[in-house]
Amino acid sequence: xxxxxxxxxxxxxxxxxxxxxxxxxxHKSYGGNEVLKGVEFAIDKGQVKAVLGPSGSGKSTMLRxxxxxxxxxxxxxxxxxxxxxxxTQNGKIVHHSxxxxxxxxxxxxxxxxxxxxxxxxxxxxxxxxxxxxxxxxHKTQARDVAFQMLTKVGLADRDGHFPSELSGGxxxxxxxxxxxxxxxxxxxxxxPTSALDPELVGEVxxxxxxxxxxxxxxxxxxxxxxxxxxxADEVTLFDSGVIVEQADPTSFFENPQHERTKRFLSHVH
Ligand SMILES: Nc1ncnc2c1ncn2[C@@H]1O[C@H](COP(=O)(O)OP(=O)(O)OP(=O)(O)O)[C@@H](O)[C@H]1O
Ligand SMILES: [Mg+2]
Numbered sequence: 001x002x003x004x005x006x007x008x009x010x011x012x013x014x015x016x017x018x019x020x021x022x023x024x025x026x027h028k029s030y031g032g033n034e035v036l037k038g039v040e041f042a043i044d045k046g047q048v049k050a051v052l053g054p055s056g057s058g059k060s061t062m063l064r065x066x067x068x069x070x071x072x073x074x075x076x077x078x079x080x081x082x083x084x085x086x087x088t089q090n091g092k093i094v095h096h097s098x099x100x101x102x103x104x105x106x107x108x109x110x111x112x113x114x115x116x117x118x119x120x121x122x123x124x125x126x127x128x129x130x131x132x133x134x135x136x137x138h139k140t141q142a143r144d145v146a147f148q149m150l151t152k153v154g155l156a157d158r159d160g161h162f163p164s165e166l167s168g169g170x171x172x173x174x175x176x177x178x179x180x181x182x183x184x185x186x187x188x189x190x191x192p193t194s195a196l197d198p199e200l201v202g203e204v205x206x207x208x209x210x211x212x213x214x215x216x217x218x219x220x221x222x223x224x225x226x227x228x229x230x231x232a233d234e235v236t237l238f239d240s241g242v243i244v245e246q247a248d249p250t251s252f253f254e255n256p257q258h259e260r261t262k263r264f265l266s267h268v269h
Pocket of ligand 2: 059060071190
């Protein structure tokens with residue numbers, strides 16, 4: 001199957017053995033608080049990984065580092081076999097310039113718990129700005145492309161609405177469209193449905209499941225066990241700054257190997 005990325009010419013040069021995104025020995029501290037303690041993580045093209053874990057364990061921090069929104073203290077992030085974000089010189093990590101980071105960030109889409117839409121822009125304009133300002137696309141073409149993406153997330157009839165005129169589920173779908181329209185190689189989701197009323201969770205999960213089925217590479221931090229079971233290729237338990245367990249959904253939920261995972265699942269179920 002040809003994924004939208006392949007059709008768009010992305011991923012050229014990648015082989016079956018090169019993960020789309022791979023982090024190694026990732027460390028991050030805030031003050032004296034060591035939040036990430038050597039995270040090892042890899043995701044292959046077209047894979048969907050669900051990440052579960054207790055509050056404060058460092059899940060959001062891990063995603064922010066992967067999205068190059070914050071610098072790592074140590075370790076590396078590889079996108080399609082190329083290191084991004086920083087280089088190592090004489091054993092020390094040297095972060096790339098803000099300008100270079102801005103270019104690298106285009107390949108990584110991120111969706112946050114709180115949609116972060118521009119309140120003074122309509123749904124369509126929220127999707128258009130990335131295309132015009134980041135990609136330099138002409139406004140007329142950008143509007144067409146953005147409208148197609150809004151249609152894909154089921155919001156063709158809401159293009160002229162401002163965020164304050166949209167439900168939480170609709171706002172989150174605009175946020176997903178805004179990230180997708182830039183054609184990222186990988187999409188990171190940080191608890192995308194946690195801020196939603198229960199009856200709005202389904203419409204956002206449906207968009208994400210469609211995306212997964214279309215071959216998007218996705219890392220999804222979530223509490224939604226249903227989503228993890230249905231859409232994920234692999235489920236990960238994250239705790240205290242490290243990955244504790246990774247397995248296919250059936251093994252993870254039915255036959256977890258680690259005591260920590262069993263304890264965590266006993267609270268979730
Ligand atoms: N910018 C920051 N400055 C200082 N401490 C931070 C910062 N960001 C996160 N932390 C701390 O890092 C730890 C991990 O936070 P993080 O948000 O990554 O956890 P999380 O697993 O996403 O939790 P939750 O499930 O509640 O979203 C917490 O102790 C938090 O207080
Ligand atoms: Mg978080």
